[in-house]
Amino acid sequence: MGISYIRDNFSYGFDLKSSEYATYVGPVLGHGNEDKWWTIGLMKKLTGEESKNEFIIKSIMGFHF
Secondary structure (H helix, E strand, C coil), X not given: CEEEEEECCXXXXXXXXXXXXXXXXXXXXXXXXXXXXXXXXXXXXXXECXXXXXXXXXXXXXXXX
16 A cells, blocks of 8 residues: 655655564655556565564566556
């Protein structure tokens, strides 16, 4: 779940990832158009088990078929 602001071919936002093991939040940067796009985000752990990573990097690429 997240929120974003779109300007030209860039979008900026915040993302939230939550599970029974940990909750992460962080900024996300997206670039692309309706045919192809790429997003990347760095997320920090807010709560969760000690064994879970303190930071995670999320990256998604999309292509229109």
